[in-house]
Amino acid sequence: MHEDIDIGTRLKKLRHERQISQRQLAIKSKVSNAMISLIESNKTNPSLGMLKKILDSVPISISDFFAMEIKLTNKVVYRKDELTEIGSGPISYLQIGQNLNNNQPQMLLERYKPGADTGKSMLTHESEESGLILEGRLELTVGDQIYYLSTGDAYLFNSSVPHRFKNPGATDCVLVSACTPPSF
Amino acid sequence: MHEDIDIGTRLKKLRHERQISQRQLAIKSKVSNAMISLIESNKTNPSLGMLKKILDSVPISISDFFAMEIKLTNKVVYRKDELTEIGSGPISYLQIGQNLNNNQPQMLLERYKPGADTGKSMLTHESEESGLILEGRLELTVGDQIYYLSTGDAYLFNSSVPHRFKNPGATDCVLVSACTPPSF
DNA sequence: ATTTTTTGTTTAATATATTTAACGTTTTAA
DNA sequence: TTAAAACGTTAAATATATTAAACAAAAAAT
Structure with a gap:
């Protein structure tokens, strides 16, 4: 039912990215180096205050x-003809990148034919x-x-509010x- | 230096959104109802395992x-002349929206004059x-x-990798x- | 009006997170 | 080649999170 999280390797990964030792991190965050060690090896179940003190010092x-x-892919540039086609028909979507993570923006070049919704x-x-x-x-x-x-013109809103798009014009809307x- | 977080009102807000009582949440997540109470009134510093057990049962x-x-603003559409000007000069940025949250995409219409970087x-x-x-x-x-x-053409990358933009052409780059x- | 549940809170018991101080290894300096 | 410093790990001491059980107040039921 309830699987516990591996914050150990997360923290270790973060620390290695910043290239600092357990003791350096301990001093910056004012906790014991032993604590850092225990957390990284998942030998303890740290409190939120503890985690926050550590992450604040990174900071993150x-x-x-x-x-x-x-992150694994190192692809950066997507050529005009390399954009990922998601839909065709009255509405076509061209996406930048593939298999996006939750912390990445999903950019789309959208084309609505006249009347499409x-x-x-x-x-x-x-x-x-x-x-x-x-x-x-x-x-x-x-x-x-x-x-x-x-x-x-532009728009910005929270998608949990029900919404809908339509091209009411006689020419394509891009x-x-x-x-x-x-x-998606 | 290190300010601690108010997870109490956060959890209470979440629980009220889902319209369940402390005891119901306690049963679902298999922790004591006392714990829920103590957390919501910020009288304890819960461990991550504890928080995870609770959030898993929501789930979130x-x-x-x-x-x-x-959430506060209800503004959705930003007219052509309502875009927020961030910089002018060789590089100009027009931003969609103001005071963005961390979970919102920051969309910019950028214009680089020839040679600008x-x-x-x-x-x-x-x-x-x-x-x-x-x-x-x-x-x-x-x-x-x-x-x-x-x-x-398009691009997509993680900004923690050092990067730089430049217009190498003789005409504006938009x-x-x-x-x-x-x-920012 | 009076039980009977259900609400959120508190206290004492206990389980465990956190620290201090030590350990053995590896790296850096001399 | 040895000394000194820095690395990550571990054990015992201690501080604190978590629970079980009781509390009073409000809502629901009879």
Whole structure:
């Protein structure tokens, strides 16, 4: 049922990244070096105050500490024709990168054909999303509000509020969006 | 120096959102109800194992628990002339939204004049950033690699790796970027 | 109106996190 | 080649988190 977390290797990894010894970290954070050792070998179940004292001295937030992922890919640039096609049809999405982590922004180059929409049922997910209109016009529904955006306009909202996108114009609507964490 | 965190009201807020009592939560998470009470009134400094047991039963991740914020603004659409100007000069940034939280993507419409760069010292911060070139050309340095991007190309990398941007062309370079969490 | 539950809080008992001080190894200096 | 310093680990002392059991107050049930 309840699996306990391996904060030991997390902390050790963080410490190695910053290239400091257990004792140096202990001094900075004003805890005993023994504690650092015990935590890193998962021989104790540290209190939050303890963890916070240590992470504050790094510094790194608790949230970021637990969101920390083991990064592997070293790919940086995605050429025009290397963007990941997610959907085709009336709405097409081109995504920057693949298999995104929760701490990465999901950037999409979106193209809505005239009249295209995301469906009559509203979308809901646990993210924050933002976008900027590059071409055409967009009808954006967030909660019980309907907005009309033109080229250059932008939006930013919490995706847990039901929302919906539509191209109400006669020409294609092109926009760039970012969603954190990725929604699909 | 080291300020301790108020996990008490955090947990109480979470519990009230889910509309369950201390004892119900205690049973679900198999800890004593006294413990829930003590934590919520900040009368104890719980261990991570303890917190994890409780949050697992909700369920919510530790990272999300600490990223949890009190939502206030209801502004959704930012008109073309409402984007927040961050810098002017050789590089100008227009940001979508203001006072961003850590769980929001920081979207920027960036314009580099010919020859403009982010300075000779490399940038480093704890984020993930991504971008798409709209006009012109961009020279991107990440670690010891230099990339040249043209209109339509994109990038995605971890910002803790030293990096640098430059417009090597004779015309303006315009791009849209997203950074999570916001870098400034 | 009076039980009967359910709420959140507190106290004493006990289990365990944390520190201090030592250990053996490896690295750096002389 | 030895001395000195820094590394991570461990044992016993002590400080504190956690529990079980009782508490009073409010809500629900009869």
